[in-house]
Amino acid sequence: MKNKTIFLDIANELHKRINEGVYVTSQKLPSEYDLAEEFGVSRLTIRKAIDSLISQNILVKEKGKGTYVMKQPKIASGLGGLYGFTEAAKRQGKRSKTKIIECTIADQMPDKVKQAFGKYADEKMIHLVRQRFLEDEPMTVEDIYVLQRYVSESSIEQLEEQSLFSEIEKNIEIGYSHQEVEAILVTEDLSRLLDVEVGQPLLLVHSLTYSPSAKPILYDTSFYRADKYTFKHTLQRKH
Amino acid sequence: MKNKTIFLDIANELHKRINEGVYVTSQKLPSEYDLAEEFGVSRLTIRKAIDSLISQNILVKEKGKGTYVMKQPKIASGLGGLYGFTEAAKRQGKRSKTKIIECTIADQMPDKVKQAFGKYADEKMIHLVRQRFLEDEPMTVEDIYVLQRYVSESSIEQLEEQSLFSEIEKNIEIGYSHQEVEAILVTEDLSRLLDVEVGQPLLLVHSLTYSPSAKPILYDTSFYRADKYTFKHTLQRKH
DNA sequence: GTTTATTTGTTCGTATGTATT
DNA sequence: AAATACATACGAACAAATAAA
Numbered sequence: 348m349k350n351k352t353i354f355l356d357i358a359n360e361l362h363k364r365i366n367e368g369v370y371v372t373s374q375k376l377p378s379e380y381d382l383a384e385e386f387g388v389s390r391l392t393i394r395k396a397i398d399s400l401i402s403q404n405i406l407v408k409e410k411g412k413g414t415y416v417m418k419q420p421k422i423a424s425g426l427g428g429l430y431g432f433t434e435a436a437k438r439q440g441k442r443s444k445t446k447i448i449e450c451t452i453a454d455q456m457p458d459k460v461k462q463a464f465g466k467y468a469d470e471k472m473i474h475l476v477r478q479r480f481l482e483d484e485p486m487t488v489e490d491i492y493v494l495q496r497y498v499s500e501s502s503i504e505q506l507e508e509q510s511l512f513s514e515i516e517k518n519i520e521i522g523y524s525h526q527e528v529e530a531i532l533v534t535e536d537l538s539r540l541l542d543v544e545v546g547q548p549l550l551l552v553h554s555l556t557y558s559p560s561a562k563p564i565l566y567d568t569s570f571y572r573a574d575k576y577t578f579k580h581t582l583q584r585k586h
Numbered sequence: 587m588k589n590k591t592i593f594l595d596i597a598n599e600l601h602k603r604i605n606e607g608v609y610v611t612s613q614k615l616p617s618e619y620d621l622a623e624e625f626g627v628s629r630l631t632i633r634k635a636i637d638s639l640i641s642q643n644i645l646v647k648e649k650g651k652g653t654y655v656m657k658q659p660k661i662a663s664g665l666g667g668l669y670g671f672t673e674a675a676k677r678q679g680k681r682s683k684t685k686i687i688e689c690t691i692a693d694q695m696p697d698k699v700k701q702a703f704g705k706y707a708d709e710k711m712i713h714l715v716r717q718r719f720l721e722d723e724p725m726t727v728e729d730i731y732v733l734q735r736y737v738s739e740s741s742i743e744q745l746e747e748q749s750l751f752s753e754i755e756k757n758i759e760i761g762y763s764h765q766e767v768e769a770i771l772v773t774e775d776l777s778r779l780l781d782v783e784v785g786q787p788l789l790l791v792h793s794l795t796y797s798p799s800a801k802p803i804l805y806d807t808s809f810y811r812a813d814k815y816t817f818k819h820t821l822q823r824k825h
Numbered sequence: 826g827t828t829t830a831t832t833t834g835t836t837c838g839t840a841t842g843t844a845t846t
Numbered sequence: 847a848a849a850t851a852c853a854t855a856c857g858a859a860c861a862a863a864t865a866a867a
Contacts, residue, residue: 351843352854372800378832389856394833402641402822407761409798410833411863417762418800521823528819530769530787530812548769548787548812561646561656573769573787580767580819582668584760590862591835617851628837633852649852650844 357386357396362405365416375413376406404581417581432479432487433510441481445507448540449476453492460492460566463555467563471495475506478540485541486575493565515564522559528552528578531570541572548573596625596635601644604655614652615645643820668763668795671718671726672749683719684746687779692731699731699805702794706802710734714745717779724780725814732804754803761798767791767817770809780811787812 364370376382379397383390397414400406408414436443453474461468475491493515502514512521531551538545550571556564603609615621618636622629636653639645647653675682692713700707714730732754741753751760770790772782782788789810795803 354854380832391857392855395854404762407798407800408833409864411831411865412799413832413864415799418764418796523823524821526819526821527816528767528789529816530789532785532787546771546785548771550767550769560648561643577766577768578817579765580821581762581764582819583762584668593835619851630838631836634835647852648845650846650850652845652851 353386353388354392354395354399357382357388357393358399360386361396361400365405370416372416372418374416376415378413404583431510431512432489434512436481442483444480444483446478446480447475447507448478448488449474450503450506452495456492459553463566464492464494464563467494473498473503475511477506481575484575485572487569487571488537488540489570490568491565494563497564511565519558519562519564521564522557522561524554524556526552526554530573537570541570543572543574550576550578552578592627593631593634593638596621596627596632597638599625600635600639604644609655613655615654617652668760670749670751671728673751675720680720681722683722685717685719686714686746687717687727688713688715689742689745691734695731698792702805703731703733703802706733712737712742714750716745720814723814724811726808726810727776727779728809729807730804733802736803750804758797758801758803760803761796761800763793763795765791765793769812776809780809782811782813789815789817791817 361370361376370376376397377385379390379393382393386393397406397408401408404417406414407417430438433443433445451474453472456468456472456474464470464472471494472492473495475489475493477489477491478485479487479489491511493511497515497518498511499514499518502509502517505514515521529551531549533541533543533545533547533549535545537543537549541549543549550573552567552569552571554567554569556567558564600609600615609615615636616624618629618632621632625632636645636647640647644656645653646656669677672682672684690713692711695707695711695713703709703711710733711731712734714728714732716728716730717724718726718728730750732750736754736757737750738753738757741748741756744753754760768790770788772780772784772786772788774784776782776788777784780788789812791806791808791810793806793808795806797803
């Protein structure tokens with residue numbers, strides 16, 4: 348499974364080495380010159396590979412010193428990157444299950460969603476409400492609006508089994524996602540769907556997912572059980 | 587205020603033009619070749635300038651077509667990076683205030699903190715509890731353990747006025763921070779400090795802040811009013 | 826304390842590939 | 847089919863920060 352581009356091949360190889368423990372946390376990587384020689388490419392190509400890993404918070408560089416493996420947060424729950432529920436579950440070796448509560452062509456949608464999609468708001472969209480289970484426990488309820496053009500007919504039928512992200516990526520590459528996390532109290536409806544007592548807190552996450560060229564793909568409003576889920580991420584200091 | 591680097595100068599100039607309306611939303615910019623000629627630099631330099639604006643979600647590129655100005659509603663608030671409370675407030679043009687509740691040499695600390703600092707856990711640490719106000723409203727309560735070596739004596743006295751981050755950065759550069767966000771219910775103690783009724787939800791954020799070379803600097807457990815605060819961030823899709 | 830070697834940061838020029846129009 | 851525009855890649859050089867001699 349080779350990429351067309353050398354620098355991505357190298358980024359993958361470096362990433363593999365990090366996961367395999369060849370390069371350990373906080374360890375210095377070989378210098379850019381050494382890596383260039385080892386892979387038989389120019390230094391700029393190595394730099395692009397490293398840049399790609401830095402943007403994924405896997406490496407850190409320090410001018411005059413070297414490139415280091417970033418200390419990774421322990422993965423317990425939560426998302427260590429942009430993954431769908433199914434993918435995140437698989438990475439933790441857990442069984443996930445999905446129950447579709449609603450799946451219709453959206454004839455209208457909240458203003459917040461319309462605003463998010465901008466000029467694409469008039470296109471046909473699928474409104475999807477799903478209940479997600481981890482090890483047979485209800486974990487989250489998703490309310491998703493996704494542009495129909497990115498989801499084929501056959502995909503829709505498989506949404507109880509397949510990852511929505513992987514279905515979408517058959518049609519368009521997923522680039523990034525703006526997320527907003529807040530804390531709310533569980534409502535009556537959600538109390539039933541998530542098996543949580545009224546009065547307990549929930550994590551509410553709004554997210555708008557884009558292609559690499561900033562085309563909006565889907566708007567997701569998800570409710571997570573606060574007792575089972577936390578969100579992990581890494582912020583970079585900007586200077 | 588000139589930068590040392592050409593590509594940042596150019597990025598700033600392009601950004602200025604966008605703000606001034608020279609390049610309008612959704613308009614195509616001159617090609618990389620044309621810009622290179624105009625600024626009298628190589629195409630690579632233009633690409634670096636454009637990359638920098640893309641990482642700030644200001645521009646978008648499409649292969650074979652061109653570079654476009656991204657439509658920018660850009661809602662206020664939220665963290666576009668790793669900032670302390672004081673800095674984030676300043677960026678929003680709001681008044682912040684700080685009340686120190688505790689400031690001692692820590693003789694013991696929670697296991698979670700010890701574990702986070704690893705081999706540095708035996709060094710002297712300062713335990714700091716602060717109440718933070720925005721426009722005179724209590725917003726968050728912080729519980730911080732910071733390695734004493736990174737905070738000078740004089741700094742400690744100024745913690746009601748100065749940003750902790752900027753004090754620390756006189757001694758060591760801040761690199762990045764692993765954060766974990768969860769939702770909890772307000773306790774009696776916090777109810778008073780945050781002026782929130784019992785039974786309401788709070789955002790609880792644990793964060794461990796590192797130097798660029800992955801040395802742990804401080805461990806922060808912060809409680810945020812859910813009605814006043816949300817967390818915004820951007821996740822990149824990994825391939 | 827100064828010099829030297831190492832390592833990342835920036836920039837140039839050039840060439841070729843790939844997607845769009 | 848041709849022109850345009852971004853994507854990738856190479857080689858080379860010098861600057862700037864760091865660490866070691």
